[in-house]
Ligand SMILES: Cc1cc2nc3c(=O)[nH]c(=O)nc-3n(C[C@H](O)[C@H](O)[C@H](O)COP(=O)(O)OP(=O)(O)OC[C@H]3O[C@@H](n4cnc5c(N)ncnc54)[C@H](O)[C@@H]3O)c2cc1C
């Protein structure tokens with residue numbers, strides 16, 4: 665059930681160029697959230713900006729009662745968010761949206777994340793490991809510094825294979841290229857993916873060719889975040905007659921439901 669909550673900020677720091685980690689106490693939220701869901705975050709203590717900003721749950725630790733967000737500064741809202749002090753409050757609404765579908769029994773799972781698309785995959789990795797699945801992640805970014813989250817996956821026992829555009833960590837290139845050459849691809853049961861749409865289009869194509877079940881997480885501009893304003897409505901397939909609301913019907917969809925027609 666979505667709730668309004670004010671969490672005490674436990675830590676808030678820059679972890680990479682433009683990227684911040686915000687950790688706050690929110691026991692009920694941490695207990696109820698599932699991977700792939702997001703929060704609508706008030707980015708300043710005032711009503712300016714009026715609209716909350718959607719941020720994925722990077723991690724939610726039910727035992728500690730702690731939620732962590734990982735966000736990149738791209739505009740006014742996220743820039744103001746960086747100013748929230750430790751010991752102050754962060755005002756959030758959530759958990760919102762339909763998250764990832766967890767397997768009913770342990771499976772071989774590959775996570776594929778590009779840029780800030782790594783953000784919703786850590787909590788997912790944690791839950792998959794708890795369920796006994798074998799989990800690996802392929803993570804892509806512009807450079808090594810922006811792959812800061814890699815250590816967090818390794819700490820959960822999830823092997824992290826980096827790929828960077830400038831070659832400063834792992835293989836040089838794009839994460840979908842690493843996936844295409846992945847030697848164990850035919851043993852993979854599931855792929856979960858989040859990142860830029862061009863990357864998710866390429867990953868979906870590979871999953872389809874290898875007959876692998878997959879889910880991806882879509883992003884749209886959002887206003888209300890709860891299905892009331894139609895601000896996030898979009899078509900999943902060209903020729904669809906009905907629009908979906910990314911905030912309520914998603915943000916996670918099965919790869920077979922989505923054709924990233926802008927780029928595919
Ligand atoms: C479900 C969901 C989960 C998200 N999770 C995360 C996360 O975990 N970490 C993170 O860093 N970001 C995440 N985002 C993106 C984040 O919401 C936006 O970056 C943020 O709202 C920008 O606010 P702003 O006021 O700083 O920028 P604005 O001033 O509103 O915009 C600055 C620039 O960013 C673009 N932009 C703003 N929002 C979006 C969006 N939703 N999609 C594409 N472009 C956008 C604008 O067009 C503009 O060019 C998520 C978005 C969604 C929909």
Ligand code: FES
Nearest residue numbers: 889891893894911
């Ligand atoms: S953001 Fe309002 S309907 Fe999705």
